[in-house]
Amino acid sequence: MRTDRKEDLDRYYNDHLKMRIISRLIKIKSWSAIMGIQSYVIEAEVKEASFEHAEQEEFKKWKEKNGRK
Numbered sequence: 001m002r003t004d005r006k007e008d009l010d011r012y013y014n015d016h017l018k019m020r021i022i023s024r025l026i027k028i029k030s031w032s033a034i035m036g037i038q039s040y041v042i043e044a045e046v047k048e049a050s051f052e053h054a055e056q057e058e059f060k061k062w063k064e065k066n067g068r069k
Contacts, residue, residue: 028034 025037028037
């Protein structure tokens with residue numbers, strides 16, 4: 001990949017890492033291991049959603065403060 005933009009590089013490396021995780025996950029057969037992984041994934045989703053929500057709330061506050069000048 002030929003780019004210097006941090007956003008593009010982050011997306012590329014994140015996608016690459018996700019594919020490696022998925023390929024390893026396919027090999028797991030144990031029900032308890034799969035359920036453990038599921039709980040970690042759900043926890044990560046909740047953290048990301050709460051981060052995005054906090055970011056949106058912060059933007060709304062900034063917009064109300066600075067948008068009406």
